[in-house]
Amino acid sequence: MAMSAVARDTVFALRRQIAKIEGTLPERLEAPVPGAPRTISGRAIPGKVRSGLPSGIAEPTGSGVTIVRRGLAVASPDAFLHTGIERLDTALGGGLPKAALSEIHGLETRDAGTVAGFALSLASLILKQKQGLPVLWIGTAEIFREAGFPYARGLHALFGIEPEQLLFSEAPKLLDALWIAEEAARMTAFAAVILEIRGSSRLLDLTATRRLHARAQAAGRPVLLLRQAGEAEPTAAPVRLIVSAAPAASRETLAGPLAGSIGRPAFTVDIGKSRTALPGQFTLEWNPDEHAFAERTENSVAVVPVPLRGTDPAPASGAVLAFPPVASPAAISPTAGDQPSRQQRPAHRSPRRTG
Template sequence: MGALTEIHAPTARAAGAAAAFVLALGSRLLQREPQKHLPLLWLGTTEAFSEGGLPYAAGIRETFGIAPQRLLFAEAPKLGDTLWIGEEAARLPDLAGVILELRGNPRMLDLTATRRLHRRAQAAGRPVFLLRQSAEQTPTAAPVRLLVSPAPAALRQTLDGPLRGSLGPPGLELTVAKSRIARPGTFTLEWNPHERRLQLRNDPLSNQAANRPSRAYPTVPGSVVSLSVDRQDLAPAPGKVMGFPAPERRAAGG
């Protein structure tokens, strides 16, 4: 675990899914060393938190089981200060790990900067998760790069089978973009909030439910709104307007 790992959110709307994946890893990490009571440090720039939002302690505790006293939060307005804090924090023995959240492709985040983060993580034997929003894939020293996007939730499973119109565990689409030991591929994962673990969605019923076609539901007498099921999971991608037709001009004296 003592290494730098890149977690990419390809688009701005995938930032929440990428952050959830990192928190899932952090939850598993803290479960492995409960006797030490070491905290995680979540560090980021003001720009990143302005776009992706601030951590919500109550929700993190309820969903991921991370107590507020085991999650430290730090924000720096400048990228240089954020990287410096991340390098210093990566070698501290009193931290279970470091989450470094940045946005875009800043020039300062090059091979040299990521190599320093990776070496500090290796020396301390602690993981450093580089959480990147809306970033293109560029050369870094991280041995692993994962792309994370939200995935449609499957139906909730019951003893009688999938529950119609329900929502199952949160889904994530994970793509292995770079790894020395793992083969490239894309997987759909689910976070089990009860057992506090990630699980691979390989149940045929779950896959069928997640990709089910839209169908009409009968109206409910007295209802004022339609049932919020079987709808599009994401807004359609915006199109590009290449140009507008020129307005017609009237001839002089017309």
């Protein structure tokens, strides 16, 4: 019996720790009390301990019961950064968590500008609420050399961010960048911290991301992890958004869409991981005048043909033939004038002389 009580306490502690890591706080999490009736939602339940219960309820242990609802934690609306897109915020369970680590992933190096633009859009929304505080952007010399720095005039014109509101920290190695990010994430002097890395590294494992997530929760500030050209790997971030460039729509005028024009910048956002585990794909446009997102649902016009991942798309089939049809097989027989001369024949078909 003593061993059984120790085992119950150990299982309870592990479940509590897992719930904290996953960010799914239980609606009701009670330690088993010896001699108390087993209850679920206030109702006594008979039966023995068994496994294989539904995913919404933890299995009873001993004479008590540990109830772990795998639903969403009850949080106030102020705990999330609302993107302004109702469908996206609903799919994310309220929006991006403010006091957490959020991952923004670009699948290829050419998506670096798109990922940076999406991060600056989020930073613009954050600075509306945290006025007077700067944003710290951390990266290695390699990533800044490959992707470059944001343009100061573009920051103000497109996102409403003053140049002095965006601070950069260039580290020689990824290990140094992670150390800077951990120290900056615990500070309340920044409105947000952005860590940009390139590729996949063994240094960015679950342990490193858990530290960043814990520091963000303690300081109540968001930490954005920008990943360029890396495979999706397990991290402690509750939210992972996969961002790529979307074709720009035509510019709207009073007379309607202006043909051949380039409209607002657009992003294709896929939910790779979230608190709700709901997948979804959204096409968002950034309004540089109002500094807000808008969802685009109508068909867009591609200004530049975008090839598929790795290969170009096959041309559409049509009724136009490369050669006109012939009346009979005799019409395609070659004539003497069509035969190439000896000098025009390929070298590999001429006889090879030896000796």
